[in-house]
Amino acid sequence: xxxxxxxxxxxxxxxxxxxxxxxxxxxxxxxxxxxxxxxxxxxxxxxxxxxxxxxxxxxxxxxxxxxxxxxxxxxxxxxxxxxxxxxxxxxxxxxxxxxxxxxxxxxxxxxxxxxxxxxxxxxxxxxxxxxxxxxxxxxxxxxxxxxxxxxxxxxxxxxxxxxxxxxxxxxxxxxxxxxxxxxxxxxxxxxxxxxxxxxxxxxxxxxxxxxxxxxxxxxxxxxxxxxxxxxxxxxxxxxxxxxxxxxxxxxxxxxxxxxxxxxxxxxxxxxxxxxxxxxxxxxxxxxxxxxxxxxxxxxxxxxxxxxxxxxxxxxxxxxxxxxxxxxxxxxxxxxxxxxxxxxxxxxxxxxxxxxxxxxx
Amino acid sequence: xxxxxxxxxxxxxxxxxxxxxxxxxxxxxxxxxxxxxxxxxxxxxxxxxxxxxxxxxxxxxxxxxxxxxxxxxxxxxxxxxxxxxxxxxxxxxxxxxxxxxxxxxxxxxxxxxxxxxxxxxxxxxxxxxxxxxxxxxxxxxxxxxxxxxxxxxxxxxxxxxxxxxxxxxxxxxxxxxx
Amino acid sequence: xxxxxxxxxxxxxxxxxxxxxxxxxxxxxxxxxxxxxxxxxxxxxxxxxxxxxxxxxxxxxxxxxxxxxxxxxxxxxxxxxxxxxxxxxxxxxxxxxxxxxxxxxxxxxxxxxxxxxxxxxxxxxxxxxxxxxxxxxxxxxxxxxxxxxxxxxxxxxxxxxxxxxxxxxxxxxxxxxxxxxxxxxxxxxxxxxxxxxxxxxxxxxxxxxxxxxxxxxxxxxxxxxxxxxxxxxxxxxxxxxxxxxxx
Numbered sequence: 001x002x003x004x005x006x007x008x009x010x011x012x013x014x015x016x017x018x019x020x021x022x023x024x025x026x027x028x029x030x031x032x033x034x035x036x037x038x039x040x041x042x043x044x045x046x047x048x049x050x051x052x053x054x055x056x057x058x059x060x061x062x063x064x065x066x067x068x069x070x071x072x073x074x075x076x077x078x079x080x081x082x083x084x085x086x087x088x089x090x091x092x093x094x095x096x097x098x099x100x101x102x103x104x105x106x107x108x109x110x111x112x113x114x115x116x117x118x119x120x121x122x123x124x125x126x127x128x129x130x131x132x133x134x135x136x137x138x139x140x141x142x143x144x145x146x147x148x149x150x151x152x153x154x155x156x157x158x159x160x161x162x163x164x165x166x167x168x169x170x171x172x173x174x175x176x177x178x179x180x181x182x183x184x185x186x187x188x189x190x191x192x193x194x195x196x197x198x199x200x201x202x203x204x205x206x207x208x209x210x211x212x213x214x215x216x217x218x219x220x221x222x223x224x225x226x227x228x229x230x231x232x233x234x235x236x237x238x239x240x241x242x243x244x245x246x247x248x249x250x251x252x253x254x255x256x257x258x259x260x261x262x263x264x265x266x267x268x269x270x271x272x273x274x275x276x277x278x279x280x281x282x283x284x285x286x287x288x289x290x291x292x293x294x295x296x297x298x299x300x301x302x303x304x305x306x307x308x309x310x311x312x313x314x315x316x317x318x319x320x321x322x323x324x325x326x327x328x329x330x331x332x333x334x335x336x337x338x339x340x341x342x343x344x345x346x347x348x349x350x351x352x353x354x355x356x357x358x359x360x
Numbered sequence: 361x362x363x364x365x366x367x368x369x370x371x372x373x374x375x376x377x378x379x380x381x382x383x384x385x386x387x388x389x390x391x392x393x394x395x396x397x398x399x400x401x402x403x404x405x406x407x408x409x410x411x412x413x414x415x416x417x418x419x420x421x422x423x424x425x426x427x428x429x430x431x432x433x434x435x436x437x438x439x440x441x442x443x444x445x446x447x448x449x450x451x452x453x454x455x456x457x458x459x460x461x462x463x464x465x466x467x468x469x470x471x472x473x474x475x476x477x478x479x480x481x482x483x484x485x486x487x488x489x490x491x492x493x494x495x496x497x498x499x500x501x502x503x504x505x506x507x508x509x510x511x512x513x514x515x516x517x518x519x520x521x522x523x524x525x526x527x528x529x530x531x532x533x534x535x536x537x538x
Numbered sequence: 539x540x541x542x543x544x545x546x547x548x549x550x551x552x553x554x555x556x557x558x559x560x561x562x563x564x565x566x567x568x569x570x571x572x573x574x575x576x577x578x579x580x581x582x583x584x585x586x587x588x589x590x591x592x593x594x595x596x597x598x599x600x601x602x603x604x605x606x607x608x609x610x611x612x613x614x615x616x617x618x619x620x621x622x623x624x625x626x627x628x629x630x631x632x633x634x635x636x637x638x639x640x641x642x643x644x645x646x647x648x649x650x651x652x653x654x655x656x657x658x659x660x661x662x663x664x665x666x667x668x669x670x671x672x673x674x675x676x677x678x679x680x681x682x683x684x685x686x687x688x689x690x691x692x693x694x695x696x697x698x699x700x701x702x703x704x705x706x707x708x709x710x711x712x713x714x715x716x717x718x719x720x721x722x723x724x725x726x727x728x729x730x731x732x733x734x735x736x737x738x739x740x741x742x743x744x745x746x747x748x749x750x751x752x753x754x755x756x757x758x759x760x761x762x763x764x765x766x767x768x769x770x771x772x773x774x775x776x777x778x779x780x781x782x783x784x785x
Contacts (some may be wrong), residue, residue: 008396024620032399048618054612055645062609062642066585066616069603074620113397152487176422177380177395179387203601203617205624206580214550216595217603272420296625348425 004179009144010035012180013243014043015104016151017075019182021191022101023049024074026063027265028056030082031115032171033105037077044048048188057082061089061102068098071195074154079171080121083129090164091130095219097234099158099198102136102166105174106275106346111138116344117172117266122321125168125191126294133231135238137165137245138294140265144178146291152183159197161241168293170317172346241295248297250304251275253286257306259359261287262326263315266346270303271315273349273355285356296305301329311359313337315352317345362417363501364424366441368409368492369433369454374488378431379410381492384510385502386414394422407436414501429499431491433474443538452494455485470494472536478529482521486529493533504530546570550599553655559759560754561716562591564604565658568722569627570598572730578737582625585610589631590664608639611646614653625736627654633663635678636672636696643698649740650707654736656729657698660749661770670695675769678755695773699765703779709741711779715748715764715771722761727776735783748774 007015014036017025025040037053043053050067060076065073077085083104093100104125108118125138137157141147147169154165163311188196201215221227252269252275253260263271268289273286288304290297305312312330314323320338326335339355341347365382369375383393396411411424428449432438434457444460445451448466456475461470463469472494478487496502508527515523545551556562573579575682579600588607590775595602605613610628618626635643635657643655662680663669663715669682675697677686699713710732714725725747732743748770750762757765 004387006380006393007386024616026616048743052615052619053648055641058609058646059612059642061620062606062612063616064663065605065609066603066613066618069619070620071615072620074616088606089609096604165732171399172396172422175397175399177383178419178422179393203583203603203624206600208580212580212599214599215601217601218593218595220604262662270421270423276420276628314728346423348423349421350425 004181007144007180008175008179009036009147010105010174011039012144012148013167013169014039016148017101018049019045019185020045020152020155021073021186021194022075022151023047023191024067024072024156025076025079026052026060026074026086027051027076028052028054028060028066028082030079032107032174032220033077033079033103035174036103036105048088057085058088061086061093064100065089065093065096065098068093068100069096069203071198071204073191075101075103077105079105079107080109080118083121083124087124087130090136090220091128091132091134092137093164094128094134095132096217097162098164099155099162100164101154101158102149102164103165104168106168106170109344112296114344115171117317117346118342118344119149119170119265119267119317120342121168122293122316122318125166126296126325132343134234135241135247135294137161137241138164138168138279138292139165140168140246140266140291140293141173142268142289144173144176147173148180148182157245159194160180161237163241167265168265170266171344235296245292246293246297246300247291248300249291251287251289252279252284253288253304253306254284255306255308256284257286257309258283259283259285259356260304260306260309260312261356262290262301262312262317262322263287264322265289267315267317270347270349274352277353278356283360290322296325296329298325298329301326302331302332302333305330305333309334311335311337313339313356313359315347316340318342363414363429363499364427364432365412365414365429365495366424366427367412367431367433368407368437368441369457371408374485375408375433376410377429378491379412379489381507381510382495382502383412384511385506388506388510389502392414392417392419394419396422402443407434409437422438431495433457433487433491435460450495450498452491468498470498470537477532481528481532482525486525488526489526489529490533490536493530494537496530497534497537504534507533540711546574548573548599548632550597552596554597555593556590557753559750559762560590561747561749562658564627564716564722565656565747565749566594566597568729569629569656569733570724572726572733573600575730576623576733576737578733581623583621583628585614585617585626585628587634588629589634591629591631591658592665594629608634609642610634610635610639610651611642611651611655615646615649618651618653625733627656627733627736629656630658631664632657632659632661632671632673637697644705647702647708648705650709650739650742652736652739654732654743654745657744657746658749659698659746659774660751661695662751662754664751664754673774675773680759695709697743697774699779702744707742708744709782710735711744711774712781713746713748713774713779715766715776717748717750717767721776731781731783740783746774748776777784
């Protein structure tokens with residue numbers, strides 16, 4: 001670990017990715033993630049890595065596909081409209097079971113929307129996003145430090161499950177500077193060791209018979225019986241991920257909570273402030289913050305409902321997308337309310353506090 | 361102790377930089393900090409602002425809706441954010457760009473012709489350093505020495521003359537609020 | 539017993555899935571023979587397209603990736619950048635390369651990616667059942683131009699070699715045809731040149747094959763070749779556009 005530096009989230013995730021062994025990065029400029037692509041343009045050559053500014057997000061994600069098929073640590077990033085364009089490629093990456101990391105510094109939508117922070121991409125991020133039966137492991141940080149820490153986690157999860165991993169941030173986390181402490185960078189030998197786990201299936205230098213290999217990176221199974229087997233295998237993998245990779249944070253969750261909040265990412269920071277303010281006034285409110293939004297920590301959210309909790313309130317920077325998952329988690333035990341803010345606007349701690357007080 | 365600082369001005373006046381130097385210095389002194397800029401088209405000519413939080417405790421929300429320190433480098437910033445300053449807070453305005461005063465009795469108001477002073481020091485660019493001097497002179501939220509160390513680290517070799525002007529501007533700002 | 543002809547090592551044992559009279563098999567074989575002759579099979583990776591040659595990843599006996607429709611040059615870019623010591627080729631049809639993948643081919647060529655692109659142009663969509671291609675000829679009847687390609691409505695066919703020849707970076711661009719043994723021998727020389735330049739890391743290389751689609755043109759294979767000679771070659775002239783290796 002080094003010393004603390006003050007850095008924008010966009011730059012911190014880029015630096016952390018390079019330290020985590022990412023040596024190939026393909027992307028297309030878009031606000032509010034441009035500092036990320038610019039940081040990569042500057043630093044990748046110094047790390048002996050590859051930076052290509054692609055002709056489109058579509059091309060960028062397909063470059064990721066090609067590099068991931070070679071078993072290398074590869075990343076792309078964009079913001080909401082660009083992530084939509086990448087969905088075709090993400091579906092193919094999931095179908096071909098390739099490890100890759102995608103960063104979404106989300107902004108307001110739909111369509112061109114605006115460039116301010118928003119959480120309107122929750123459905124897209126947590127329900128696969130493209131065509132077909134698949135999921136993307138999706139991590140949602142709420143600070144610059146956590147954003148950076150997720151780089152190595154994302155690459156390790158992508159490797160472990162041979163599945164795309166998305167880090168779902170937003171314009172606020174991308175643009176904000178906070179102190180961040182980086183993990184030590186992997187050495188070239190350590191990176192190679194990580195990549196070697198893929199050598200039994202990826203595209204790489206070959207030999208003559210009897211050691212000749214013919215590796216196919218592919219999501220096509222024209223025989224329905226074969227595709228059925230393939231998709232069922234994917235299903236088993238997703239079950240395993242659901243079992244092992246739920247991540248969450250409990251904030252002030254205790255048996256005396258009068259109310260439980262649920263929020264992720266930037267929204268959870270605001271809710272924390274409101275909970276702190278309420279605490280000073282003697283009101284006891286807790287929050288479960290999903291860190292992995294897929295797999296969603298259903299059990300952990302349910303477990304956060306203490307004996308005195310009469311209601312759960314979900315706070316999101318959208319029209320209420322995660323509230324569906326929270327309702328599934330709570331399963332009718334107590335009413336689930338929702339407060340949202342849209343348009344790229346962010347609610348204030350005072351707004352959140354007032355909403356909570358309605359139910360106390 | 362938590363300071364919610366809002367710095368605002370025309371793009372190019374250095375409002376975002378005020379926040380950055382305060383945040384860096386506070387971080388060096390072991391405080392929790394966050395720096396959240398407005399971004400987008402206003403970067404290019406409109407009004408730009410930055411929310412900075414300096415705190416002894418972990419920072420939950422980095423958004424400053426009601427600052428206890430406001431730096432307004434132009435009139436639109438003063439008009440927009442002046443009424444939001446918390447009672448007992450501090451407001452610093454650049455009179456060269458703010459002809460109308462705020463006139464609140466429940467906060468401390470300082471007015472200084474920052475462009476004029478900066479020109480006298482030798483470079484109009486250092487006007488934001490005058491504001492920094494005024495902030496730290498009044499609130500003592502970070503020490504002058506920390507700022508000097510930080511500025512020296514990146515300017516001493518690159519532009520010692522500008523470093524000297526920057527430090528002079530900070531000291532001038534501190535004197536203004538004595 | 540003397541063996542006079544055998545399957546190239548760079549092809550797998552699988553039987554091709556192409557229609558009788560289709561020239562994809564010829565194009566595959568030329569590429570595989572050249573891979574053998576240049577002894578690059580172990581350092582070569584290929585990208586298959588979406589279209590009739592979608593199963594090319596099964597046929598070439600080297601590591602292969604199957605790309606989304608039109609994206610092969612982007613996938614190849616990622617592969618080449620990930621494994622710079624290896625040689626990468628794509629194999630694409632006219633719908634894949636000249637319609638949905640126009641951006642990818644132009645920009646890969648413009649970057650001068652060190653890859654080889656093999657482009658099979660038979661003026662029609664084969665796999666989906668004979669729809670109009672960006673290279674379908676004026677007046678040509680297809681299932682989506684049942685009254686003949688109306689150039690006033692939908693424009694003229696795209697000449698890809700000419701388009702790429704306007705760029706600075708490409709190293710080698712040639713259009714060949716597969717309509718007769720003599721033309722096939724000439725085509726193999728182009729394939730060899732492209733893959734040799736690829737092996738030597740000279741730059742972006744591109745070979746277009748003027749081909750046929752007997753099934754969707756509704757002709758027997760020999761008539762299809764005659765038709766191509768009379769109708770395609772006048773519009774898509776078989777010629778070398780660029781060879782920086784000979785400048």
